[in-house]
Amino acid sequence: MDVKEAINKRRAYRSLVPVEITEEIIEDLARCAQLFCSCFNNQPWRYVFVYERDMLERMHEALSSGNEWARAASMIIAVFSKPDLDCLIRDRKYYFFDTGMATAAIILRATELGLVAHPIAGFSPKKTRAILNIPDEMEVITLVIVGKHSDRLSPVLSEKQIAAEKQRPERLSLSEFVYRNKYRE
Numbered sequence: 001m002d003v004k005e006a007i008n009k010r011r012a013y014r015s016l017v018p019v020e021i022t023e024e025i026i027e028d029l030a031r032c033a034q035l036f037c038s039c040f041n042n043q044p045w046r047y048v049f050v051y052e053r054d055m056l057e058r059m060h061e062a063l064s065s066g067n068e069w070a071r072a073a074s075m076i077i078a079v080f081s082k083p084d085l086d087c088l089i090r091d092r093k094y095y096f097f098d099t100g101m102a103t104a105a106i107i108l109r110a111t112e113l114g115l116v117a118h119p120i121a122g123f124s125p126k127k128t129r130a131i132l133n134i135p136d137e138m139e140v141i142t143l144v145i146v147g148k149h150s151d152r153l154s155p156v157l158s159e160k161q162i163a164a165e166k167q168r169p170e171r172l173s174l175s176e177f178v179y180r181n182k183y184r185e
């Protein structure tokens with residue numbers, strides 16, 4: 001699979017079946033983040049790969065309602081960082097950008113490995129920190145829900161989520177976010 005194919009294949013599926021998570025998979029994904037670019041090579045990203053059954057179950061209490069489907073995760077990757085781990089140039093903070101880019105590399109590689117890697121914002125950072133022993137000063141940015149896509153719809157999905165499962169949610173047209181040479185309202 002080339003990059004373009006992985007970009008096209010990647011979907012935020014919510015119907016998941018279990019998949020075996022091996023040390024090789026974790027290391028493979030982590031190495032993709034490791035190689036990503038960052039401001040001054042600061043590498044601000046931090047990850048907890050949660051895959052032990054009891055820890056996964058404890059993470060269920062950190063999920064927001066509407067994300068019940070994520071209880072079927074075979075792995076949850078907690079993504080966290082803090083501003084002073086990366087460039088702070090006046091009011092420009094790069095830790096979110098760099099951590100996002102490295103996490104995109106993980107998501108695309110997971111796609112290539114035949115996995116679903118679905119980031120979510122619907123979770124409690126406070127509960128996540130408590131469960132995973134992440135220090136308070138760290139910002140938990142997202143949880144990436146990892147599993148294998150199931151053809152059978154998850155029974156906990158809403159109508160909207162079912163629709164998104166069948167068809168990729170619509171995107172802005174290029175003319176709505178691409179400008180040539182100069183920004184225009």
Ligand SMILES: Cc1cc2nc3c(=O)[nH]c(=O)nc-3n(C[C@H](O)[C@H](O)[C@H](O)COP(=O)(O)O)c2cc1C
Binds near residue numbers: 014067120123
């Ligand atoms: C930062 C972020 C937060 C998201 N939060 C949630 C979430 O809490 N629950 C959920 O079901 N999907 C969540 N999504 C998935 C998006 O809804 C999904 O990516 C979007 O609808 C486009 O669909 P696609 O990724 O399948 O193309 C999130 C995605 C991102 C990048």
